[in-house]
Amino acid sequence: MNTAxxxxxxxxxxxxxxxxxxxxxxxxxxxxxxxxxAPAVLEQHGRDESAFTVAPPDAVVFxxxxxxxxxxxxxxALYRTPVIPFGVGSSLEGHVLAVQGGISLDVSRMSRVLQxxxxxxxxxxxPGVTRKQLNEAVKSEGLFFPIDPGADASxxxxxxxxxxxxxAVRYGTMRENVLALEVVTASGEVIRTGSRAKKSxxxxxxxxxxxxxxxxxxxxxxxxxxxxxxxEAVMAASCSFASLSDxxxxxxxxxxxxxxxARCELLDGNTVGMVNRHxxxxxxxTPLLLMEFHGSPDGVKEQVQTVQAIAxxxxxxxxxxxxxxxxxxxxxTARHNAYFAGQQSKPGCRVISTDTCVxxxxxxxxxxDCVDExxxxxxxxxxxxxxxxGNFHMGYLINPDQPQERVMAExxxxxxxxxxxxLGGTCxxxxxxxxxxxxxxxxxxxxxxxxxxxxxxRALDPHSILNPGKIFSR
Amino acid sequence: MNTAxxxxxxxxxxxxxxxxxxxxxxxxxxxxxxxxxAPAVLEQHGRDESAFTVAPPDAVVFxxxxxxxxxxxxxxALYRTPVIPFGVGSSLEGHVLAVQGGISLDVSRMSRVLQxxxxxxxxxxxPGVTRKQLNEAVKSEGLFFPIDPGADASxxxxxxxxxxxxxAVRYGTMRENVLALEVVTASGEVIRTGSRAKKSxxxxxxxxxxxxxxxxxxxxxxxxxxxxxxxEAVMAASCSFASLSDxxxxxxxxxxxxxxxARCELLDGNTVGMVNRHxxxxxxxTPLLLMEFHGSPDGVKEQVQTVQAIAxxxxxxxxxxxxxxxxxxxxxTARHNAYFAGQQSKPGCRVISTDTCVxxxxxxxxxxDCVDExxxxxxxxxxxxxxxxGNFHMGYLINPDQPQERVMAExxxxxxxxxxxxLGGTCxxxxxxxxxxxxxxxxxxxxxxxxxxxxxxRALDPHSILNPGKIFSR
Numbered sequence: 001m002n003t004a005x006x007x008x009x010x011x012x013x014x015x016x017x018x019x020x021x022x023x024x025x026x027x028x029x030x031x032x033x034x035x036x037x038a039p040a041v042l043e044q045h046g047r048d049e050s051a052f053t054v055a056p057p058d059a060v061v062f063x064x065x066x067x068x069x070x071x072x073x074x075x076x077a078l079y080r081t082p083v084i085p086f087g088v089g090s091s092l093e094g095h096v097l098a099v100q101g102g103i104s105l106d107v108s109r110m111s112r113v114l115q116x117x118x119x120x121x122x123x124x125x126x127p128g129v130t131r132k133q134l135n136e137a138v139k140s141e142g143l144f145f146p147i148d149p150g151a152d153a154s155x156x157x158x159x160x161x162x163x164x165x166x167x168a169v170r171y172g173t174m175r176e177n178v179l180a181l182e183v184v185t186a187s188g189e190v191i192r193t194g195s196r197a198k199k200s201x202x203x204x205x206x207x208x209x210x211x212x213x214x215x216x217x218x219x220x221x222x223x224x225x226x227x228x229x230x231x232e233a234v235m236a237a238s239c240s241f242a243s244l245s246d247x248x249x250x251x252x253x254x255x256x257x258x259x260x261x262a263r264c265e266l267l268d269g270n271t272v273g274m275v276n277r278h279x280x281x282x283x284x285x286t287p288l289l290l291m292e293f294h295g296s297p298d299g300v301k302e303q304v305q306t307v308q309a310i311a312x313x314x315x316x317x318x319x320x321x322x323x324x325x326x327x328x329x330x331x332x333t334a335r336h337n338a339y340f341a342g343q344q345s346k347p348g349c350r351v352i353s354t355d356t357c358v359x360x361x362x363x364x365x366x367x368x369d370c371v372d373e374x375x376x377x378x379x380x381x382x383x384x385x386x387x388x389x390g391n392f393h394m395g396y397l398i399n400p401d402q403p404q405e406r407v408m409a410e411x412x413x414x415x416x417x418x419x420x421x422x423l424g425g426t427c428x429x430x431x432x433x434x435x436x437x438x439x440x441x442x443x444x445x446x447x448x449x450x451x452x453x454x455x456x457x458r459a460l461d462p463h464s465i466l467n468p469g470k471i472f473s474r
Numbered sequence: 475m476n477t478a479x480x481x482x483x484x485x486x487x488x489x490x491x492x493x494x495x496x497x498x499x500x501x502x503x504x505x506x507x508x509x510x511x512a513p514a515v516l517e518q519h520g521r522d523e524s525a526f527t528v529a530p531p532d533a534v535v536f537x538x539x540x541x542x543x544x545x546x547x548x549x550x551a552l553y554r555t556p557v558i559p560f561g562v563g564s565s566l567e568g569h570v571l572a573v574q575g576g577i578s579l580d581v582s583r584m585s586r587v588l589q590x591x592x593x594x595x596x597x598x599x600x601p602g603v604t605r606k607q608l609n610e611a612v613k614s615e616g617l618f619f620p621i622d623p624g625a626d627a628s629x630x631x632x633x634x635x636x637x638x639x640x641x642a643v644r645y646g647t648m649r650e651n652v653l654a655l656e657v658v659t660a661s662g663e664v665i666r667t668g669s670r671a672k673k674s675x676x677x678x679x680x681x682x683x684x685x686x687x688x689x690x691x692x693x694x695x696x697x698x699x700x701x702x703x704x705x706e707a708v709m710a711a712s713c714s715f716a717s718l719s720d721x722x723x724x725x726x727x728x729x730x731x732x733x734x735x736a737r738c739e740l741l742d743g744n745t746v747g748m749v750n751r752h753x754x755x756x757x758x759x760t761p762l763l764l765m766e767f768h769g770s771p772d773g774v775k776e777q778v779q780t781v782q783a784i785a786x787x788x789x790x791x792x793x794x795x796x797x798x799x800x801x802x803x804x805x806x807t808a809r810h811n812a813y814f815a816g817q818q819s820k821p822g823c824r825v826i827s828t829d830t831c832v833x834x835x836x837x838x839x840x841x842x843d844c845v846d847e848x849x850x851x852x853x854x855x856x857x858x859x860x861x862x863x864g865n866f867h868m869g870y871l872i873n874p875d876q877p878q879e880r881v882m883a884e885x886x887x888x889x890x891x892x893x894x895x896x897l898g899g900t901c902x903x904x905x906x907x908x909x910x911x912x913x914x915x916x917x918x919x920x921x922x923x924x925x926x927x928x929x930x931x932r933a934l935d936p937h938s939i940l941n942p943g944k945i946f947s948r
Contacts, residue, residue: 208682
C-alpha cells in the first residue's frame with residue numbers, strides 16, 4: 001500500500017497478535033469440518049463491502065449453535081486470541097476485518113427462525129437469519145419485519161451495527177425493534193438480555209448496549225424482534241423535482257407535519273442515471289423522492305393527499321405510481337441497488353460511503369454543500385438518502401490503485417462530518433464506526449463519553465478479544 | 475421495626491457510611507444556602523411514594539446548574555460518600571432513600587426548558603422540569619410530550635427509571651423518547667451522550683444505558699427529548715364490561731389488530747368504585763377500559779369503529795364519550811388519581827405496588843389469577859393497568875403497623891412476578907428495581923446478566939458513590 005493513504009485505511013498489522021498453534025489444534029479437535037484455514041475461506045472472511053484492504057483472519061469457525069459459539073469464545077479467551085463475529089459480510093465500515101488477526105466466528109449457519117409469536121407480534125431468530133429470510137417466514141402470518149438496510153444482511157449483523165434503512169422513518173431502527181438477545185460474553189458465558197415484554201424497567205438496558213456494539217462486547221446468538229401486521233394498504237410513488245433543495249425541503253415539511261410516511265428516499269439526478277442504467281429503468285434523471293405509504297385505505301389516501309400538496313408547493317412533478325406489488329418491488333430493488341449501480345458506473349472502483357444524520361430542519365444545510373463540494377472536486381459519487389430521518393449517503397467512487405482519490409474522498413467525508421456535527425448531528429446514522437469513523441466518534445461524543453465506552457469495553461472484555469481494533473482508535 | 479417484615483423493607487443501616495465532617499464543611503462553603511441539614515429537609519428527601527420506611531440523607535444539596543452537580547459529585551467522590559439524585563420524590567420503589575446515608579442531590583431547581591426546536595420535534599430540558607411543565611412550555615408550538623406516568627414526575631426521574639405510563643402503547647417509553655443526555659459521571663466529569671439526530675450508530679448507546687440506570691451510573695443534568703405534533707383529533711371514551719376477562723381480551727385483540735390506540739387503561743370494578751368516591755364520578759363499578767384515540771378526524775373514526783366492534787364481541791357496553799377537552803382531563807385525572815383513591819379507601823395505609831409486564835397474548839393469564847389470589851387473601855387492593863402494553867399494577871393497601879399485611883402483600887407480589895416471568899414477561903414494566911425488586915431482577919435476568927450489570931457499575935462508579943444499594947442486592 002502507498003503510504004500516502006490515510007492511516008486508517010491500512011490494516012494495523014503492527015498490532016496483529018500471533019495465534020498459538022495449540023489453539024488451532026484445539027479448535028480443529030472441537031469443530032472438525034466446521035473449522036477452516038483454507039486461504040479462500042480466510043480471504044472471504046477478511047473483507048466486506050467497504051474500501052478497506054482485505055485483512056483475513058487466521059482461521060474460521062462455522063458455528064452451528066450457541067454452544068459452538070460459547071466453546072469457540074472460551075478457547076479464544078484461553079489463548080487471548082481475537083474473535084470476530086461474521087454474518088454475511090455486508091458491513092460498509094470494515095467491521096469483519098481481522099485487523100489484529102484471530103478467529104472469524106461465522107454464524108451464517110445459525111439460520112433458524114426459532115419461534116414466531118404472531119399473537120404477540122414477536123419473533124425469535126438465530127443471528128444468521130437474513131432479513132429477507134425472516135420476512136418470508138412470517139409473511140403467511142400476515143406480519144413483516146420492517147428494518148431494511150438494502151443489503152440482505154444477517155439480523156445478527158444488523159443488531160451489531162444498529163442498522164436501519166428505508167423504513168426507519170416510520171418503524172424506527174434496530175434500537176427500537178430488538179426486544180431481547182442471547183449473547184455469549186467474552187468469557188464464553190451465555191446470558192439473556194430482556195424478555196418478550198414490550199417494555200421493561202428491570203435493570204440496565206443490556207439489550208440496547210449490545211445493539212450497536214459491533215461485536216466488541218459479546219457475540220449475539222439469539223434475537224427477539226418486534227413484528228408488525230402487514231399494512232392493509234400500501235402505495236408507492238416517485239416524484240421528481242427541479243432541484244435537490246426542492247426535494248429536501250419537501251421531505252422536511254412532510255416530517256414536520258407528522259405524516260406517518262413509511263419510506264422517503266432521495267436520489268440525486270446523477271444517481272438516478274446510474275440506477276436507470278443498472279436496473280434498466282427510465283426514471284427522469286432529476287432529483288427524485290421515492291415514497292411509500294402504509295395504513296388503512298383511507299389513511300393512505302389522506303397521507304398521499306397531504307404529501308402531494310407539499311410536493312406541489314416545492315415544484316414537485318406529478319407522482320408516478322408503482323401500482324402493483326411487482327412494480328413496487330422493482331422500484332425498491334432499484335433503490336437498493338443504487339450502491340451497485342454506482343460501483344458499476346466506474347468499473348473496478350471501491351466505494352467510500354458517508355453516513356451522517358442530522359436533525360431534519362438542518363438536512364438542506366447538511367446535504368447541499370456536500371454535493372457542491374463533490375462536484376467541485378470532480379470525484380464521481382452517488383447520493384442516496386433516508387432523508388425522512390435526516391440521514392444520507394454520499395458514495396465516493398474511488399480507484400483503489402489511485403491513492404490520491406482515496407485522500408480526496410476522505411477529505412470530502414471529513415468536511416461533511418464536521419458540518420453534520422456542527423448542525424447537531426451524528427457521524428453515523430446506521431453503518432456504525434468500525435475501522436472508519438473512530439476519529440469522527442471522538443469528535444462527536446467527546447473524550448469523556450468515549451472514555452466511558454472504553455471503560456465498559458474493558459469491564460466486559462478485559463483481554464480485548466472481542467472484535468478488537470474497532471470503534472476505538474487507541 | 476418489627477423483624478417479621480421482609481428484609482428488603484428495612485433500611486440496611488449496617489452498610490450506612492459515615493459522612494466526614496470535612497465534607498459537610500466543604501459543601502457548606504461551596505453551596506451556602508443551597509446546602510441543608512435541617513431535619514425536615516432531610517426527612518423530606520428520605521421518602522418517596524413507596525411503602526419503605528424513611529431513610530434520610532445526611533445532607534441535601536440543592537443544585538441549580540450542571541456545575542453545581544459536578545462540584546457536589548466531585549466532593550462526594552473525594553470523600554467516597556454516597557450521592558442520591560432527587561427530583562420530586564415520586565418513585566414507587568424507594569429510589570431516593572439514602573439507605574447508605576450520604577448527600578441527597580436535589581435537582582428540582584434545575585427546572586428550565588432550555589431549547590425548543592419545534593422544527594425538529596425536539597426539546598432540551600433540565601432534569602427538574604416536570605412533564606406537566608414541559609407540556610405547558612411546548613403547547614403553543616402545537617407540540618406535546620406524550621410520556622405520562624400519572625404523577626407530575628421530573629423528567630430526570632422519568633429518565634432514571636425508564637418511565638412510561640398511559641400513552642406508551644402508542645408513543646413508547648422514555649427508552650424510545652430520549653435522544654440525548656448530559657450526565658455528570660462518578661468522578662464529576664460532564665459528558666454528553668447522543669445528539670439531536672433521530673438515529674445514530676456512533677458507538678455504544680450510552681443514552682439507553684443511562685435511561686433506567688436509577689441514578690447508579692451518573693447524574694442526569696440535561697435531557698433532549700422527542701416531541702410530537704398535537705393530534706388533529708382526539709377522542710376519549712370509557713367502556714364497561716361484564717367481566718375482567720372480557721376487558722382484557724378486548725385489549726389483546728385491539729393490539730393484535732395493530733390499532734394505533736393512544737391509551738388503553740384497565741380498572742377493575744373495585745378500583746372504579748374507589749375512583750368514583752375520590753373523584754366524585756359515577757362510572758359503572760364494573761371492569762372498565764379507558765381509551766383515547768389520536769389522529770386525523772377520519773383516522774380516529776376508523777380506529778373507534780374497529781375498537782367498538784371488538785368490544786361488542788366481548789360484551790362491552792356502549793362507549794361513554796368524554797367529548798370536551800375538560801371532560802377528557804377529568805377522566806384522565808381520575809385515572810391518574812387511582813393511586814390516591816386507593817390509599818384514601820383505607821386511611822393510613824401504604825401501597826405496595828406491583829409492576830409486571832407480559833407479552834400481550836399472556837395478559838389474561840398474568841392478570842386474572844392475581845385478582846383471585848388477592849381476593850382469596852382478603853387484602854384490599856386497587857388494580858390499574860396500561861394493558862395495551864401488557865403492564866398492570868396491583869396496589870396492595872397495607873397497614874404499616876401490621877407487619878403481617880406487608881408479608882402477605884409481598885407473598886402475593888412474589889407469586890405474581892413468578893407467574894409473569896414464566897409467561898415471558900418482566901418484573902418491572904416502568905417503576906424500576908430500586909430497593910424492592912433486586913431479587914426479582916436476579917430471577918428475571920439471571921446471575922450472568924446481573925453480573926454484567928454489576929461489572930458496568932464497577933467500571934463507571936468504582937467507589938460505588940452513585941445511589942448505592944439500589945438495583946443490586948449485594
